[in-house]
Amino acid sequence: MQTVDQRVGANVAELRKARGLTVRQLADQMTEAGVKLLPSAVTSLEQGKRRATAEEVLALAYLLRVNPNRILFSERAGIEGIKITPTVSTTQHRAWAWADGSWHLDSQYEPGTPSAEAYADFRQHIRPIEQRLVSEHPAVRAARRMLSRVEAMVGALHQAVRPEWDLAGILGDEPADEMTRSMARLKDEVQDLLVQWSRIIKKGPAGGND
Template identity: 40%
Template structure:
């Protein structure tokens, strides 16, 4: 039974740890051993309590659990899938409307706040620059580059919106754009 203090993310982490451990065929004892090897010793009973929600997970536990399960911390924090229309509770008072938006927010691609109004592009670019430092300084000039190439980009945006309306998940559109050269090569074979 979940602890009363545990919020929606804590409950989700508990479910995800249990599901991922089972999917990998790890026993509680094996998971405990992996946690020990990572410098975060946790008894099998502690793993069981994490999974049933009676033990809270701090950030150090979260990272060790993610390493032990070969996933990113985000995979433990968010639902398994993205692209559905189900909302994702972040706190008892904040729900991101879709799983896709929650994942895009978590990886620093998207700024959905405030939820009831469109976010100006300049705020999205600032969010991306602050949350994707691995992308380098390019994000700092993204707004200028978009403005410079706006005429060429507008048809791409219209096509992406049309694909979304036809049911293609946003992440598939983005991945297709990233893989276009490889996919074009495959089509020619």
């Protein structure tokens, strides 16, 4: 299993070649972006012999036209192992879910912490406040629950469910009944949201005529 430095280096080399850049060209672009990096340093980084700083990761992602996650994590999201730290590992799939904020890593929380509690805490702290206000709305939460059930069912139909997934934990013991309840909850929450929206429209823009 690659170290974090080896993985980052391999990703940079792969993306640099895909963009048709030489080592010197990438080094020059880094310097122009305000992050001085000699060609020899780029080579050492790509070989996993040099650790990229946070500033370098951001600049590399910008110049290679990807997001920082693509620099930090593997290209694939399979069940193979991937290092998060020298002593913490997970699967590629779980690493990407953690990186894009769709799920937490169990090892981040005390053993025995309920998944729902850990996930709620995780989501509370990974988004800007504006996004948190949106994501905490009951209608959005209901839609997310519904979507997770739909995705799990589609995955099962296509036999794409990963071995480590607990399908029963996602869908419940009675998937049809759970889906029906989720749809009813989503309908109620969306109707309530539409009522609130209608009230705002009727009041008009802030600062308008009283």
